[in-house]
Amino acid sequence: MSRKGQLTTPRRTIYEIVIDSSDHPTASDIMDxxxxxxxxxxxxxxxxxxxxxxxxxMIRELKLEGDASRYDARVEDHQHIVCLTCGKVDEVLVExxxxxxxxxxxxxxxxxxxxxxLFKGVCSECREKKTAVQ
Numbered sequence: 518m519s520r521k522g523q524l525t526t527p528r529r530t531i532y533e534i535v536i537d538s539s540d541h542p543t544a545s546d547i548m549d550x551x552x553x554x555x556x557x558x559x560x561x562x563x564x565x566x567x568x569x570x571x572x573x574x575m576i577r578e579l580k581l582e583g584d585a586s587r588y589d590a591r592v593e594d595h596q597h598i599v600c601l602t603c604g605k606v607d608e609v610l611v612e613x614x615x616x617x618x619x620x621x622x623x624x625x626x627x628x629x630x631x632x633x634x635l636f637k638g639v640c641s642e643c644r645e646k647k648t649a650v651q
Contacts, residue, residue: 527558528566535576541587541597541606581606581635598636602643609636 524532534550535542542550544563551558558566567588570576579587582599587606589597596609613632622629639647 525566527556527562528569530554530556530558531563531566532570532575535570535588536590538588538590541579541581541589543585543587545585547588579606582637594631596632596634596636598638600640600643601637602639602647605640605642607640609634 530551531547534547534554538546538550540546544560544567547567548558548560548563551563567576567578567586571578571588574592577589577592579589579597581587581597582604591608594612596611596613598607598609599605600607613634618629618632621627
């Protein structure tokens with residue numbers, strides 16, 4: 518029997534780590550968390566498991582800032598905001614205005630099927646640290 522459609526132990530463990538994370542971990546972060554749990558999975562196993570979980574729409578792969586993909590357990594449509602100072606990633610649950618999407622479709626001639634909007638700014642913690650230093 519093929520293991521393609523199965524939620525194997527590594528896949529389940531990696532899925533649980535992503536579900537338990539609020540910081541949109543990278544594959545490297547996930548490797549560290551696996552080690553902290555006493556798990557010894559090869560890098561290839563982690564990457565293949567992340568690809569499987571993404572393809573099965575159990576998690577989302579985020580290509581935000583930098584080279585490393587991040588992973589999100591929230592699979593419903595939403596956007597993200599990245600702190601330009603510390604790199605923290607947060608959820609944005611406000612929907613894009615429909616009239617804006619309609620104007621983009623009309624201008625470009627595209628039928629918009631999905632949108633990924635990345636907001637950038639400085640989080641409140643970084644602003645507070647900057648104010649405390651001044």
